[in-house]
Amino acid sequence: MRSRHRRITAAALAAVAVLGLPACSTVLGEQESLADATSLTVGVKTDQPGLGLEDENGDITGFDVDVALYIADRLGVSAEDVEFTGVTSANREQKLIEGDVDMVVATYSITPARKTQVTFGGPYYVAKQDVLVRAEDSGIRGVHDLEGLRVCQGEGSNSAARITEGLGISVRKTEAPSYSACIEDLREGRVDAVSTDNLILAGFLAEDPSSFHLVDEPFTDEKYGVGLPRGDIRGCEAVNDAISRMYQSGRAGELLDTWFGEAELKLVKSVPQFEGCV
Template identity: 40%
Template sequence: MKVPKAGAVATVIALAATATGCGGEAPKEPISIGIKFDQPGIGMREPDGTFTGFDVDVATYIAKELGYKANEIEFKQVYSSDRELLIQYNEVKFVAASYTINDKRREKVEFAGPYFVAHQDLMIRADDNSITKAEDLNNKRLCTVSGSTSAENIRKNLAPKASVLELGGYSECLVAIRDNTADAMTTDNSILAGYAARKENAGKFKLLGLNMSNENYGIGLKKGDNDLQRKINTAITKMVSDGSWEAAVKKNFGPANYKYEPAPQVTTGH
């Protein structure tokens, strides 16, 4: 019989101790939460690897109420086009990513909330005076991200002759406007305000202040997981009542002088 080397034995013992917590409770697996990595003020992965934004604060608060500490959270990047897939394939426990509740998405995922109300708006170059309303986008180039419903709303109802440029992320749309390969960018005013408020963008862009839609942000989770839905709704309600929601809004949107709506009433799961 082959005798294992001392190093191998030590490794096996160490692994066994880790797995059992030295006879105590096994270490808790981190909770995986889907957020945006490129939306200033909403969900942003900063150069130093930390995460900032309102959705990050909401997700962290919810995770705490579910029994997880900050260091037990694993944030995973989601894009507008793959949020449902990550939830359906259990890549994340829930998604907090400027995720508007609508009937089409409800067919695939469950929602908790809403926890925030935004409005669709337009952002253009600060020196562009040719666009003052959505109808001015006819024969102009409108940038949006794949999977977003914003451009579809404008083409269908306001500017049918607008050409739509679909890119992978809002940061790419921002570059397209800056470089004059697009004339306008559309999404929720909360997201646009986050971009306009960044120091590097100061004075370069402007929001038109159009409230073209009501976007109720919800927490996306696995279809049929009503227990988790109930727990998240309870956490959201608590976050509003103890003042943490208001503090997070002011911290993330305050520098942009963003006029936000009061916290909405939680309505899902009722």
């Protein structure tokens, strides 16, 4: 599913969504689906340790990368035919809609609003939102202690809204281009806390355990979905089959241990409850 195929897919599936036709219907004479891919371009984060991090050689590694490679293999696409490209929380939907990527595996929490723009496979993991603070800030022991404090979120994220709107806790929200930028703001004292998924925070904590402290009082479920062009139901079902196999075979547990085994987290290694391909 390189450039021409991706462009047709995005346009065709958009037409399917508008017309209300089944996603596997023939559009413009072609049946377009991720399930038929012979190559893939996958959007991943490139600045999140343990999930998707690009090194000085341009290689991207992490849990999300390995999950994408596993799914690709189950779809019959070899690792050599998978191209990874960086995405951010702010541009994931647009990358799929415009056909720049075939699939997004990038700590992409499934939400009702996002479901109106893309189709989600999975979730492939259910993380928990938590709070990261500076090591010396022992007074912050839970999300309610953030009242009135400066809390950073990455652009395009919903994490602060889950605190203010979801829990009714008034915080001074700041926004940075990415969570790596939020971590730098926390390090330099420009914000008091960073709140997002515990896997993301654990990755940054592992990079610099002497500077930060994970509060470890989770307060939401964050369902990491595999983003697909809207309307690709057959592709979504194929992705879900792959995720099920990944957990049932024990591979998901191995990957979680590889990337987060040293973190003080309760890693969930059972098959997540799928959202359904709609």
